[in-house]
């Protein structure tokens with residue numbers, strides 16, 4: 438057995454027995470009965486999701502995994518892709534150029550708002566649809582296929598496995614996404630994106646229709662929490678120069694017009710998607726992935742928000758918490774020498 442396999446086997450055995458896992462089981466049970474929120478139906482294929490699906494995955498920045506509920510269930514990544522594609526655009530074009538096309542200012546507007554900064558004509562930030570489409574436009578490649586391949590390869594580095602597209606979701610969104618088309622044409626009008634509009638929109642719809650599970654979202658967050666290196670495969674997913682850019686924008690804009698309340702209550706960089714996923718991280722310590730399709734009015738997973746609120750409060754994981762937490766994460770994750778921050 439290779440050394441890596443042995444480490445991951447030991448980690449999983451510890452994770453199964455850990456009190457932290459018992460805590461997550463209780464958390465899952467606590468919120469499974471919550472029936473608030475509604476499954477997104479503006480993209481017809483998303484309406485097929487079952488409201489009861491619910492998975493929680495936490496992965497430490499050293500790669501120890503804890504999973505409860507539907508962590509294998511695949512769903513589309515949707516807007517969570519925006520944070521990671523932003524990282525790829527930074528690698529492709531550099532901070533200055535990307536910033537000339539997409540600002541980093543929270544909007545207080547809904548994710549699909551048709552609004553640009555009137556002074557500079559830039560979309561406000563890469564986490565709302567306008568900014569994400571402008572970001573996707575920056576992804577390099579000689580053809581549509583090559584650009585998509587590069588996006589998929591980037592996600593492979595984060596998750597440690599090959600990901601596929603959900604073609605019906607992609608086609609459903611391509612057929613009905615005229616609001617995004619309108620946003621793209623508005624940006625073309627201001628010279629903010631190139632004129633290969635349909636190609637870029639296809640890539641944007643494709644990146645949104647990549648299938649992930651709660652474990653993947655936990656691993657993506659853990660990779661960021663580990664400075665851009667996947668803690669299990671040890672593969673680098675994001676140039677270390679851009680880790681802080683991606684995490685900062687997640688902190689200020691990742692939960693759309695809920696971002697202010699989110700920072701106040703949870704205090705973790707995070708990103709949500711209308712497929713029902715949330716990825717959230719505690720830099721240097723932990724990645725969290727949750728999946729539960731019912732969304733609140735702002736497009737964020739109701740159960741996912743509750744889970745992150747509880748974790749932040751119970752383990753003192755809010756970035757700015759200085760008070761003694763009710764529970765010490767290191768003690769709850771037995772046999773672990775790791776969660777000591779950057």
Ligand SMILES: NC(=O)CC[C@H](N)C(=O)O
Nearest residue numbers: 515516548566645710711
């Ligand atoms: N908030 C989301 O997850 C939205 C993503 C979706 N693909 C859209 O563009 O509308």
